[in-house]
Amino acid sequence: MSLCPQMAPGRQHQCQLLKSVRPETPPGVPRTPPQCPQDSPSMSPVPKSISGAPGSPPDVPRLPSDTAKFPSVSPRPPFTCPQCPQDPPNVPKPLLMSPCCPPRVPNPPPCPPGSATSTAGAKGASKRPPWDLRGQVRDLQEALEQGRERLQVLEREKQEQSQRLQQLQRELGERESQESSLCARVSSLEVEVAQVREKLEQSQNKVKALEAEEQRLKAEEQRLKAEEEQRRQERDEAWGRAQALLQQLENAEEQLQELQALRELEASQRSLLAQREEHIHLLEMERRRLHNDIQELRGNIRVFCRVRPLLPEERERQRGMPHLHFPSQDTRSLVLTRPDDSQLGRERRAELRYDFSFDRVFPPAASQEEIFQEIQLLVQSALDGYPVCIFAYGQTGSGKTFTMEGPSPAGAPESRGMIPRAVRHLFRGARDLAAKGWQVAPGPRGRRARAGWEGRAGTATAPSVRLLCQLPGDLQRGPARPAAGPRPARLRAGDPPPGARQRRAARPQPHLGARGERGAGGHVGFRNSGENLGISGGNLGISGVNLGVWEGFAVILCGNLGVSERL
Ligand SMILES: Nc1ncnc2c1ncn2[C@@H]1O[C@H](COP(=O)(O)OP(=O)(O)OP(=O)(O)O)[C@@H](O)[C@H]1O
Known part of the structure; x- marks a missing residue:
């Protein structure tokens, strides 16, 4: 059996079947196996899915089922006569066993005489007597005739089979060509x-x-x-903000209009305020003038007398102060009496009476506040630009320091002296003036400036206030100074304090708190919020009662003058 060398194993069975039905090739005729030129060794059987796939070409002929066309593949066993021990010699074997060409089994030839199949004839012949040779010859002739007829039948069948074979060969050729085309396909x-x-x-x-x-x-x-959603939300938020901003803009426009109206109102109010301020200024100037006229009328130089109470040790030595009398109806008088005893003490004379008159007399029970009530108008005059000098004069131990500074050590606020009260009043007055539109600033040092608070709101004039303080005992003795230093010059009105510039340039001024604590050399100064209303009187050189006032500055000179004598 030869196979197509390029045929896949799955197709071997098909080719085998075709081979099995092929008759023997006559000798001399070369047999060529059907070639599948397009088959490859790796060709796989045609998958059913492909043949049945929708994409399969409809005109591809399917190979007939071999098993259907050739149900019996195995060769049929040779026919054997059941009565014969071996095959009859001239009986042809069936050639085809295809359903389309069913095998035609020829009738079995009659058994030769003597065999089992010829038992009938033999029986007939056996019925003949052996001596009936003619009968036996007739039987043989009949058998021969039957054999001939049988031979003819077989010949016809042979011819038919040959024709059938030729037809099958043609069909086979067609099938082979068909197979080739199918293989190619x-x-x-x-x-x-x-x-x-x-x-x-x-x-x-x-x-x-x-x-x-x-x-x-x-x-x-x-x-x-998500971004779109976020953008949408942002857009909505931005839209909301824009709406809010629009609303705010509208509100702002309304407010702007209101503001415009308010500005117009403010302008009118400002002009009215300017008029009122001008009026107030005029009134203030008038008040100042009247105030100082009153002060001048009351006296440019005023002398107050204060009698301090007895000290504890003095109470032990004397019984009260019967020699001092303070008329209740007259606060300006002080009466001093003393018995006018004769030198021999025999005569009884009337008391000697000394009447003193001052601008104000303060009895021992007078408080610091009562005293300051009298001098604070002078402080107001200093704020108005008038030179003011306040000093205490008296015997040692008469209470000058107590009056001007307060007790030492410091006691209750109500026991403060005149200096801290004046300073406080000055700063308070300066603040009040500033609240009214006045500018309060320290004036230029070393040069003269116009006296008084002539500055107004919006103007650039510089008022100056200087508070010159000399502490107890120093005014008379003078400040401590170097031995080689110059002696203080006698001051004239209008002269600046000698050495003031020199002193300010030489060393910083001592600064005290608002209470006016004693500084080095007995000179004190007051500083508050950078505004120096402090002392520059280190070498003021006030001696005795000769006081100099530096014109051009509003000056308050607070101090006391000690005397070495007792009254
Ligand atoms: N009004 C007063 N009330 C109570 N005590 C007073 C009063 N005035 C003075 N004193 C007391 O009298 C004493 C002497 O007062 P002070 O030192 O002020 O006198 P002074 O005139 O300054 O003396 P000096 O000239 O020696 O400096 C002090 O103890 C003081 O406390």
């Missing part, structure tokens, strides 16, 4: 299948890529949707 189909598979793989790869791209695009779509 199958090969082409397999190539197409391979191409389709390749395309299918490519398509699957593309599908996978597209699916991945789809996933990516879906994710991108989700992200874009």
Whole structure:
């Protein structure tokens, strides 16, 4: 059995079946196995899915089922006569066992005489007597005749079989050509299948890529949707803010209009205020003038007398102060009496009476506040630009320091002296003036400036206030100074304190608190919020009662003058 060398194993059975029905090739005729030029060794059987696939060409003839066409593949066993021990010699074997060409089993030839099949004739012949030779010859002739007829039948059958064989050979050729074409077709189909598979793989790869791209695009779509949602929210928020801003803008425009109206009102009010301020200024100037006229009328130089109470040790030595009398109806008088005893003590004379008159007399019970009530108007005059000098004069131990500074150490606020009270009054008055639009600033040092508070709101004039303080005992003795230093010059009105510039440039001024604590050399100064209303009188050189006032500055000179004598 020869096989197609390029035929796939799955197709071997088919070729085997075709081979089995092929008759023996006559000798001399070259037999060529059917070739499948397009078959490849790796060709696989045609898958049913392909033949039944929708894409299969409809005109491709399907190979007939071999088993259907050739149900009995195995060769039929040779016919044997059941009555004969071996095959009859001239009985042809069946050639085909195809359903389309069912085998035609010839009638079994009659058994030769003597065999089991010829038992009937033999029986007939046996019925003949052995001596009936003629009868036996007739029987033989009849048998011969039957054999001839049988031979003729067989000849006809042979011819029919030959024709059938030729027909089958033609069919076989057709089938082989058909098979070749089918093989070629199958090969082409397999190539197409391979191409389709390749395309299918490519398509699957593309599908996978597209699916991945789809996933990516879906994710991108989700992200874009989220961004879109966020943008929408932001837009809504921005829209809300814009609406709010529009509303605010409208409100602002309304407020602007109101502000414009208010500005116009403010301008009118300002002009009115300016008029009122001008009026107030005029009134203030008038008040100042009247105030100082009153002060002048009361006296440019006023002398107050204060009698301090007895000290504890003095109470032990004397019984009260019967020699001092303070008329209750007259606060300006002080009466001093003393008995006018004769030198011998025999005569009884009337008391000697000394009447003193001052601008104000303060009895021992007078408080610091009562005293300051009298001098604070002078402080107001200093704020108005008038030179003011306040000093205490008296015997040692008469209470000058107590009056001007207060007790030492410091006691209750109500026991403060005149200096801290004046300073406080000055600063308070300066603040009140500033609240009214007046500018209060320290004046230029070392040069003269116009006296008085002539500055007004909006003007640039610089009022100056200097508070010159000399502490107890120092005014008479003078400040401590170097031995080689110059002696203080006698001051004239209008002269600046000698050495003031020099002193200010030489060393910083001692600064005290608002209470006016004693500084080095007995000179004190007051500083508050950078405004120096302090002392520059270190070398003021006031001696005795000769006081100099530096014109051009509003000066308050507070101090006391000690005398070495007791009254
Ligand atoms: N009004 C008063 N009320 C109570 N005590 C007073 C009063 N005035 C003075 N004193 C007391 O009298 C004493 C002497 O007062 P002070 O030192 O002020 O006198 P002085 O005139 O300054 O003396 P000196 O000239 O020696 O400096 C002090 O103890 C003081 O406390």
